[in-house]
Amino acid sequence: MTLIKTTKLKKVYMLGKIEVIALRGISIEIERGEFVAIMGHSGSGKSTLLNLIGLLDSPSGGSIYIQGVDTTKISEKQKVNFRLHKIGFVFQFFNLFDQLTAIENVMFPMMLTGKKIEICRKRAEKLLERVGLGDKINRLPSELSGGEQQRVAIARALVNNPSILLADEPTGNLDTKNSLKIVQLLRELNEEKGLTILMVTHEKELGEMADRIIKLKDGIVIET
Amino acid sequence: MNLRTALFYAKKDVLKEKRISLFIIIAVAFGTTNVILVYGLVEGLKHDLTNNALKVSGDIIIYPAKGEKFIPSLRSKEKKLGLLSEVEAIAPRLEFVGVLSFKEISKPVQIIAIEPEKERRTTKIIEKIIEGEFLYDRDKNEIMITKRLSEDMKITIGDEVILIFENGARKKYKIKGILHLGVPELDASGVFINFEEAEEIMGIKDIASTILVKLKNRYISDEYKFVIMQQLSHSEIKSWEEEIGWILGAIRTMEELGNTVAFASLLAAVISVMVIIYINVVRRTRQIGIMKAIGASDSFVFTVFLLEAAIFGILGTITGDIAGYVACKYFETHPFYDPIYKDYIGTRFTIEVLYRASTVTLISALAAGIVPALKARRLEIVKTLWSG
Numbered sequence: 001m002t003l004i005k006t007t008k009l010k011k012v013y014m015l016g017k018i019e020v021i022a023l024r025g026i027s028i029e030i031e032r033g034e035f036v037a038i039m040g041h042s043g044s045g046k047s048t049l050l051n052l053i054g055l056l057d058s059p060s061g062g063s064i065y066i067q068g069v070d071t072t073k074i075s076e077k078q079k080v081n082f083r084l085h086k087i088g089f090v091f092q093f094f095n096l097f098d099q100l101t102a103i104e105n106v107m108f109p110m111m112l113t114g115k116k117i118e119i120c121r122k123r124a125e126k127l128l129e130r131v132g133l134g135d136k137i138n139r140l141p142s143e144l145s146g147g148e149q150q151r152v153a154i155a156r157a158l159v160n161n162p163s164i165l166l167a168d169e170p171t172g173n174l175d176t177k178n179s180l181k182i183v184q185l186l187r188e189l190n191e192e193k194g195l196t197i198l199m200v201t202h203e204k205e206l207g208e209m210a211d212r213i214i215k216l217k218d219g220i221v222i223e224t
Numbered sequence: 225m226n227l228r229t230a231l232f233y234a235k236k237d238v239l240k241e242k243r244i245s246l247f248i249i250i251a252v253a254f255g256t257t258n259v260i261l262v263y264g265l266v267e268g269l270k271h272d273l274t275n276n277a278l279k280v281s282g283d284i285i286i287y288p289a290k291g292e293k294f295i296p297s298l299r300s301k302e303k304k305l306g307l308l309s310e311v312e313a314i315a316p317r318l319e320f321v322g323v324l325s326f327k328e329i330s331k332p333v334q335i336i337a338i339e340p341e342k343e344r345r346t347t348k349i350i351e352k353i354i355e356g357e358f359l360y361d362r363d364k365n366e367i368m369i370t371k372r373l374s375e376d377m378k379i380t381i382g383d384e385v386i387l388i389f390e391n392g393a394r395k396k397y398k399i400k401g402i403l404h405l406g407v408p409e410l411d412a413s414g415v416f417i418n419f420e421e422a423e424e425i426m427g428i429k430d431i432a433s434t435i436l437v438k439l440k441n442r443y444i445s446d447e448y449k450f451v452i453m454q455q456l457s458h459s460e461i462k463s464w465e466e467e468i469g470w471i472l473g474a475i476r477t478m479e480e481l482g483n484t485v486a487f488a489s490l491l492a493a494v495i496s497v498m499v500i501i502y503i504n505v506v507r508r509t510r511q512i513g514i515m516k517a518i519g520a521s522d523s524f525v526f527t528v529f530l531l532e533a534a535i536f537g538i539l540g541t542i543t544g545d546i547a548g549y550v551a552c553k554y555f556e557t558h559p560f561y562d563p564i565y566k567d568y569i570g571t572r573f574t575i576e577v578l579y580r581a582s583t584v585t586l587i588s589a590l591a592a593g594i595v596p597a598l599k600a601r602r603l604e605i606v607k608t609l610w611s612g
Binding site for chain 2: 051054056057076077080081083084085088089091093095097098099100104108109111112113114156157160
């Protein structure tokens with residue numbers, strides 16, 4: 001069953017007066033429960049594609065369907081709701097809130113939904129336990145290693161039980177050992193929960209851990 | 225939009241940079257304290273001037289007709305006033321200019337002739353005696369002077385002085401009492417003598433410069449003056465509210481000055497709050513983007529930064545309120561000395577002062593948060609993720 005579908009997706013940026021074409025009409029389909037790696041050289045449009053699917057940016061043309069909804073036609077409020085409930089994000093630079101502890105970072109997106117603090121706390125504890133940080137829930141990000149921070153970020157991305165996890169170079173700031181552990185964790189989550197994962201990476205070894213690789217070059221799909 | 229979560233995040237943000245937060249709270253508190261002190265000072269002046277003016281005057285004051293120096297037929301007017309049901313007491317006064325001499329020093333003075341017993345019943349001027357005694361009707365050779373005159377001319381109780389009247393008559397008097405009236409124009413040069421004594425020396429009879437009327441209910445003065453106008457067929461009559469109009473006018477000017485000072489000190493606090501929150505927004509640009517990416521709405525982000533300003537505002541206002549209260553109470557008991565009026569000016573703490581200062585500071589702090597909060601709200605997710 002198709003969960004994500006893009007048709008003739010285009011993105012053009014203006015850098016001053018210069019027009020930069022990031023995506024030149026991308027049409028892909030991602031099935032529910034698939035773990036897909038998006039690969040390509042720098043500037044190929046990988047992150048742009050992920051940002052558009054994650055509703056962080058608007059396309060210049062084409063459509064993006066998530067669970068059958070054309071997200072290019074929905075309101076800003078609906079986009080916020082999509083990001084909050086249906087999509088989880090993991091970024092390259094971990095991007096945790098440095099003033100919040102590990103558990104508070106994980107709780108935060110769930111608190112945004114208006115759920116009771118105690119419910120959020122229990123769910124966050126469970127997720128941190130799952131990613132192997134049950135003993136470090138009250139640590140600040142500055143007191144955690146890079147790999148641990150990325151695990152907290154993964155727990156945060158999962159707290160609202162999304163159907164899609166988007167990971168933009170999640171291992172970009174980690175050493176090989178930690179990179180493998182993180183992608184292994186994503187693989188496990190994909191298999192355990194049937195989570196659909198789109199992971200941008202430029203490391204072949206990590207990409208091969210996915211079910212499928214979509215290769216981009218100069219804003220077009222060259223292999224899928 | 226989830227206010228509880230916004231408050232949770234804002235609180236964490238404020239607590240993260242404790243030193244900077246403390247600095248902002250102190251800046252806001254300083255502004256609030258300043259506002260309380262300035263308003264407290266104006267309030268103190270207003271209270272002192274109004275109360276003092278009311279204590280040495282009547283509820284209704286009758287003046288000479290336009291172009292006249294005196295009110296004629298004083299005794300018949302007193303009789304007519306005595307017939308009115310709301311009139312409790314009447315005290316006529318005569319006023320002249322003169323010169324007071326003691327040893328080598330002479331000073332122009334304002335001579336106010338009073339009937340001491342009537343004055344006791346009509347005004348509270350007796351409460352203004354700070355040394356010696358108030359005059360009695362029988363006291364022909366004794367006078368009272370103001371504290372400022374006694375200090376300027378180094379006159380004490382029991383000293384003998386010479387008073388020269390505007391008709392050239394001069395007479396030796398003994399100082400019986402020293403008054404501190406709290407009304408600058410009277411305190412500067414007031415000399416009080418017996419009414420009959422003044423009549424005798426000036427060769428006048430049955431006239432007055434003013435007639436002070438005490439009513440059973442002060443608050444009907446504005447309406448009751450018309451009854452008196454009718455009774456006396458005389459129109460130069462003022463209620464106490466009209467009488468202190470000049471004071472209220474002067475206070476309004478002081479209030480405007482106070483507002484300017486308060487505005488300047490608050491501006492410093494507001495700018496501190498605005499700059500710090502703005503820097504926070506710029507520094508946290510990427511975090512704001514992440515917040516939006518994981519599902520926070522623009523209005524949530526706006527609320528977070530507005531709440532930060534509110535936290536600074538509330539904590540600063542509470543601290544400033546406490547400091548302002550303590551300072552106000554201190555200056556109530558340790559008033560400033562004003563070398564021009566040669567008098568003490570104390571502050572007066574009222575709930576209204578606290579309410580005004582707190583409201584102004586809180587609104588200002590919130591206003592200071594609006595610009596950075598709007599900037600945070602408008603940040604585009606992708607651009608913030610690209611930022612370093």
